[in-house]
Amino acid sequence: MGSPIKIKVKLKGDVAEVKALMPHPMESGVRVNAETGEAVPKHYIQEVVCKHNGNVVTTAFWGTAVSKDPYMAFKFKGAKAGDKLEISWRDNTGDTSVSEVDIS
Amino acid sequence: MKLQRRALVKGLLTAAAVLAVPRWLFAARPDKAFEEKSADAVVSDLFNAPVTESDQVTLKIPDIAENGAVVPVTVSTDLANVESISVIVDNNPTPLAAMFALTPQSLPEISIRIKMGESSMVRAVVKAGDQLYSASKEVKVTIGGCGG
Amino acid sequence: MKKLLIACFLFVAMANAYATPEEDRLALREFFAQRFPDLDLNEMINGLYAFDEGAREQWLEMEEFPPYEIAIEAGEETFKEPFANGKSYADCFENGGIGIRQNYPRFDTDSGEVVTLEEAINRCRTDNGEEPLPWLTGELANISAYMAYTSRGNKMNVVVPDDPRALAAYEAGKEYYYTRRGQLEFACENYHMQSAGNLLRADRMSGMLGQATHWPVYRSKWGEIGTLHKRFQECNAQVRAKPYEAQSPVYRNLEYFLSYMSNGMELNGPASRR
Numbered sequence: 001m002g003s004p005i006k007i008k009v010k011l012k013g014d015v016a017e018v019k020a021l022m023p024h025p026m027e028s029g030v031r032v033n034a035e036t037g038e039a040v041p042k043h044y045i046q047e048v049v050c051k052h053n054g055n056v057v058t059t060a061f062w063g064t065a066v067s068k069d070p071y072m073a074f075k076f077k078g079a080k081a082g083d084k085l086e087i088s089w090r091d092n093t094g095d096t097s098v099s100e101v102d103i104s
Numbered sequence: 105m106k107l108q109r110r111a112l113v114k115g116l117l118t119a120a121a122v123l124a125v126p127r128w129l130f131a132a133r134p135d136k137a138f139e140e141k142s143a144d145a146v147v148s149d150l151f152n153a154p155v156t157e158s159d160q161v162t163l164k165i166p167d168i169a170e171n172g173a174v175v176p177v178t179v180s181t182d183l184a185n186v187e188s189i190s191v192i193v194d195n196n197p198t199p200l201a202a203m204f205a206l207t208p209q210s211l212p213e214i215s216i217r218i219k220m221g222e223s224s225m226v227r228a229v230v231k232a233g234d235q236l237y238s239a240s241k242e243v244k245v246t247i248g249g250c251g252g
Numbered sequence: 253m254k255k256l257l258i259a260c261f262l263f264v265a266m267a268n269a270y271a272t273p274e275e276d277r278l279a280l281r282e283f284f285a286q287r288f289p290d291l292d293l294n295e296m297i298n299g300l301y302a303f304d305e306g307a308r309e310q311w312l313e314m315e316e317f318p319p320y321e322i323a324i325e326a327g328e329e330t331f332k333e334p335f336a337n338g339k340s341y342a343d344c345f346e347n348g349g350i351g352i353r354q355n356y357p358r359f360d361t362d363s364g365e366v367v368t369l370e371e372a373i374n375r376c377r378t379d380n381g382e383e384p385l386p387w388l389t390g391e392l393a394n395i396s397a398y399m400a401y402t403s404r405g406n407k408m409n410v411v412v413p414d415d416p417r418a419l420a421a422y423e424a425g426k427e428y429y430y431t432r433r434g435q436l437e438f439a440c441e442n443y444h445m446q447s448a449g450n451l452l453r454a455d456r457m458s459g460m461l462g463q464a465t466h467w468p469v470y471r472s473k474w475g476e477i478g479t480l481h482k483r484f485q486e487c488n489a490q491v492r493a494k495p496y497e498a499q500s501p502v503y504r505n506l507e508y509f510l511s512y513m514s515n516g517m518e519l520n521g522p523a524s525r526r
Binding site: 015019028030046047052055056057058059060061062063064065066067068070071072073074075076077078 | 133134175178198211213218
C-alpha cells in the first residue's frame, strides 16, 4: 500500500476546491544512482482518480515529469458539507493508495 | 442462422449503449502518448486534430523556474464543455507531463508541479467540445549557480 | 558617500571581536536597514523570497501545500512514540519539547559546549538506550521539523550567558562567518551580507538576518527535508572548501552565532526552498 494521500478541501458555495499532496518518489528512470552507476528504476504514479460521493469527477494521467511528492489541485461543483471525497492513485509498479475525507 | 442474428442484434444494441454513454466515462491512460518523444507526436496521438492558440486558456507558470525539479503550473480556462487539459513540455525527453480528464462536474482549472529537464516551451492544451485550444510559454530553467 | 561610510563603520564594528553579541546583532540589523530601506527586516526570515518577486511567487505556490507537511507528520509520529525503556522525547525537553526551538542552540555550562536542537534530540535517544539518528536528513530531520513547527511564531531567543566559554564559542562562530575559505575563497559574509539581494549567476542571495529561523528545510533540490548542517556542508562544497562533519564544534558554533543574529525574529520552520 502506498503512502496515504493528504487532502485539503475548501467549500465555497457548492464548489469544492481540493488540494492533494501524495508522498511518492516519482522516479523518472533517468536519475543515476551515484554509487552503483545504474539508473534508478522508474517508479511513478500513472493515474489519479478523484470521486465525489462515489462518482468520478476528475481523472489525472501522469508521466514521469510530475514532481516528487506530487501536488494536485482541482475544483468541482455540486458539493455540499458531509459529502465524501475520495482520491486514489496507481503507480507503474501496480502499487495503490486510497484516501477519503468528508467535505466540510 | 437464428443464433447469428441474435448475436448480431445483441452486438448492435451493446454498441449503441456504449456510444450513448459520455466519452469521459471511458477515460483511459493514453500510454502511447506518454512515450512519445516530440510534442507534435503527443498532440497527434491524443487528439489528431489542429490546435489553436487562444487567450481563453490561461497558463500560469514562472518565466524563470527556481528549480527545474519542481515547477508549479496552473491551467484554467473560461471555455465551456472542457473534456481534458494536457500539459506538454516540448524539450522534455517525453513531452507529455500530464493529462486531466474532466467531467461536467469539474471546473476547468487544474494545478500541478512538474519536472523540466531544461529551458523549454510549455504548452497547455484544452479540449473543449470538439475543439482544441492552447496557451504556451517559454520557461527558463537555470542550472542554479551558487545556490546550486 | 555617507551611506558607504556607515556601511564601512558597521563592517568594522561587525568584525571587531570586542563588540558584544547584542551590539553585533543591532549593527547587523542597521546594516540591512541601510541596504534595504524599504524592506520590513522581519521579511528576511523568508530568505531570498524577501528580494525576488518571481521566486517568491513559486515559493507561495509551494506553500499552498508544502511537501514539508509530510515530514511534520512523520516527525510527530516518531516524537510521540515511546522508547524501548518507556520514556519519550517529551521527557528530555522543557515543556515536553513543544514550542521550544527558539531556545536552541544553547550553551551547556556543564560540558562547556554549544548544544543544537538536533544534538539534543540524539542525546535524548542515546540517554535512553536508543541508537542515534543520522544528522542530515530522514527521521532526525522529521523530528526537528515537528519541533520547529510547534515553535512557529515564537521569537528566536538564543542566549550567550556571562561565561567566557560561551562568548568564545559565539566568537568562534562569528570568525568562521567572516573568514574566506575554499578554492573560491569566499566567506559566508561575501554572499549573505555584501551580495544579499543580488543575483549570483542565476540565484538570488538571501541575507544573513533571519537565516536561522526557518530550519529544517525541504529543498526542492534535495527532494526531502534536511537540516541546517546539511546546508552548511553544501555551502562549503560550493566554494570548494572541505565540509566539516555535521554537528562538529565548528558548525555548532557557527549555528550559535547565526541564530543569535536572528534573535527577536519569528521562527517559521520548517520551510520550503528551491
